[in-house]
Amino acid sequence: xxxxxxxxxxxxxxxxxxxxxxxxxxxxxxxxxxxxxxxxxxxxxxxxxxxxxxxxxxxxxxxxxxxxxxxxxxxxxxxxxxxxxxxxxxxxxxxxxxxxxxxxxxxxxxxxxxxxxxxxxxxxxxxxxxxxxxxxxxxxxxxxxxxxxxxxxxxxxxxxxxxxxxxxxxxxxxxxxxxxxxxxxxxxxxxxxxxxxxxxxxxxxxxxxxxxxxxxxxxxxxxxxxxxxxxxxxxxxxxxxxxxxxxxx
Ligand code: MF3
Ligand code: CO
Numbered sequence: 451x452x453x454x455x456x457x458x459x460x461x462x463x464x465x466x467x468x469x470x471x472x473x474x475x476x477x478x479x480x481x482x483x484x485x486x487x488x489x490x491x492x493x494x495x496x497x498x499x500x501x502x503x504x505x506x507x508x509x510x511x512x513x514x515x516x517x518x519x520x521x522x523x524x525x526x527x528x529x530x531x532x533x534x535x536x537x538x539x540x541x542x543x544x545x546x547x548x549x550x551x552x553x554x555x556x557x558x559x560x561x562x563x564x565x566x567x568x569x570x571x572x573x574x575x576x577x578x579x580x581x582x583x584x585x586x587x588x589x590x591x592x593x594x595x596x597x598x599x600x601x602x603x604x605x606x607x608x609x610x611x612x613x614x615x616x617x618x619x620x621x622x623x624x625x626x627x628x629x630x631x632x633x634x635x636x637x638x639x640x641x642x643x644x645x646x647x648x649x650x651x652x653x654x655x656x657x658x659x660x661x662x663x664x665x666x667x668x669x670x671x672x673x674x675x676x677x678x679x680x681x682x683x684x685x686x687x688x689x690x691x692x693x694x695x696x697x698x699x
Contacts, residue, residue, distance in 0.1 A: 519531075526616070528670055542563060593639055596637050648686065
């Protein structure tokens, strides 16, 4: 677990987060029917190339072959960019991470391709809303379980389900650090939250049941029941007076 102690460290984490957000934004804007998912990876690499001291954290991570994850419709996370062509009505989760001067940013958004069904729109809104709820629950003096409880309560009361087999995580000098930050749980349980902790909150929300399966490529996670899934992620820092979102423009 990285604990941010100095003004310099938080400034670097902010810049890592900002670069992550800029690249994600560029990809989101490019999403349209007819685009191949590989082209989103190319956009990310081109955009990231503007910073000579930043690199894509996913590339080569445990052998992962690309700079981004792009997960379409029933794909939950870890979709590998490739020949797949986006079509009107799809929903696309884009996940991207950066290493900058020894510190990490990690963020994800789900966007629609052209016009999407009211159901898909609702799923994306609820997932995004649940991330906001989770961030608001991540407070100095609170508990890790407060975050999962806030996300789970928000999602389930709206008729969707949260993925259990994948979670948020501590982040800082490494992309994945302790603690695991589940998107479900109970208030006032688990680790006590302290100023200086940095973590990635990332609810993955399914239209149907919460169960998932991994595709034969060994990476791509699908919903077990084939239902749609959405994913939003921010890297945050718990501070004394407030919780700061780092992966913003
Ligand atoms: N953003 C993902 C996460 O938070 C990481 C993608 S896994 C990788 O866990 F292998 F692609 F890097
Ligand atoms: Co993450």
